[in-house]
Amino acid sequence: MDISNEASVDPFSIGPSTLFGRTIAFRVLFCKSISHLRHRIFGMLLMCLYKFKNCLRGYLSPVVSWFHPRNPQGILVMVSLIAFLLKRYTNVKTRAEMAYRRKFWRNMMRSALTYEEWAYAAKMLDKETLRMNESDLYDEELVRNKLQELRHRRQECSLRDIIFCMRADLVRNLGNMCNPELHKGRLHVPKLIKEYIDEVTTQLRMVCDSDSEELLLEEKLAFMHETRHAFGRTALLLSGARLWGRSMSEW
Template identity: 35%
Template structure:
């Protein structure tokens, strides 16, 4: 270093200092590169985790949500819904029995008792536990909120309990595995059926929106969940009539537009005329209604046939109920079925139930006499109007006649669905809107009641009171998600595109509620099936 210092003319200490600086600079550069590399690797790792956890998950959710919305059958929808539940972590929620929404300890205890009785073949314990547990809402397990968390089901504890009850009913009905006779098993199941109650499907009015009922019925039929008791008002009466006059193997064709007469507002001949709207105006000024009732009657007869309520029940064993409202202020609304009006022609009941004021004329009810001739059902020649006016969802009357305590409602009335919540968990704005609507409805009801008490109420006033005061929902309410644009064709003949769209909306709305419907109805349907088997 001394020789180098002499050659460079610099002192040895200066050279040593420069070498140290170069070494430190080189070390700092290497350290910076190392830190930068580590930082880049760390940032890349967490960026990848963020992408996989948030961005990719969001993309997957959007993808499967699109698949669910585009599904054309329940299997496709269910597969997409399962993936959505998995991505949202709902599998863990279903596996965890605890929840403040129901008495999970009570359900767990009853399930344990049932499983213990079955494991020890203790038939007496099984019978006792079943008798004390036979309810759809044990421990509030029927709470709709329990079915709003996941798309494909609820708590596995609830599903296990329902499955266990159904299994033990099978064991009791199997005379080979119990000391009972067939008569003992039949009596037990019959008494259990009476105590448990029955389910009814109620189809609301709603003009062309009623085509969504077809999708609902189609879904319930495919899943073997279609109740034997069906009620319909207004357009719902048409769908109910078709369902209850056809056998199961005849119903699938009902969901095809080419197999149903859709000319319910205008005939093809009327549409072909140069001034069809002018004809409606002239008819309204002359008769007080917009559409020709003869055209509507012909379409209904084409779709329903010439069966009476009794004949339809004998053919399909389904109980058809149709509501009609009085066109006067002095007659009560009626619910027609094979018990209250066995000889009434179904098509005439549908025409009367669909007689919307100012749209169709009030209609008379026709019956079939002993000579198979059409006659007036009542000698007073009363005329009836739209069943939705006073009995859109006739819960009380059906409960009285047929031991029904569980109601599935398909609600499509355009003046009702804006006030109903499809999610089961409305936000603050919707809750505030609902409160304001309740206040307005209460005020309307109060004023109508005052006019009635003063003797100043008219038929229109009584109808308004009935519309605003009746109940429009059931234990399970299916509400198809219509758009505002759908309302443009409420009173016009639907084409194939609109028919398929509304059926699609009905199917999708029903798919979302199938887990709740299945859990609520599985025990009841098991009892029905076992009773039919024992009768054979």
């Protein structure tokens, strides 16, 4: 039998021979592998979630037990935490409102047309301003002690003793009471400083209005000149006389 005319068979030809058939075969195999991979990933995610849930339950179980309705300590902690958060929110809101009111009264001071309008705006701004402790800005104890000494001399000592002590103790910036930060944005002088200034003013008027023969007129004038020199006098120096005024003050 002649087999030379039979079709030859390729030993390595496996699967469909056409392009269409190979495409279908590849798609079937690929989808099957993707589906298998998808199931494996889903199983691993479920396992991770299960382990995470167990760990979370182990860590959170004491916390959850704290907030159980039958645990008074947990309820107390929760109420304290809520009260703290509410207080913090209230403080922030209050500070924001005060800052807005301070800005409003500053603008009113800038746009005031009369002194009365400016004074009223300054008074309201003074109420809204949170201030530092005044004792941190000047020596409050020193000023109080000097005020007590002045009052004691006025009641117990003679006029000549008053003059002698004032000549020795009277200074312009006693205890740093002229600190700009102390008077910044204020309509009134602090009460202690005002009482000290009023007491000094009273004793100066006592010296001026005294008709006692203990002091001559020349002594009164000399005392007033010395006091004025110790305190100094405020001068308004514009740009033309600024350098001259500075040189005169240094001289």
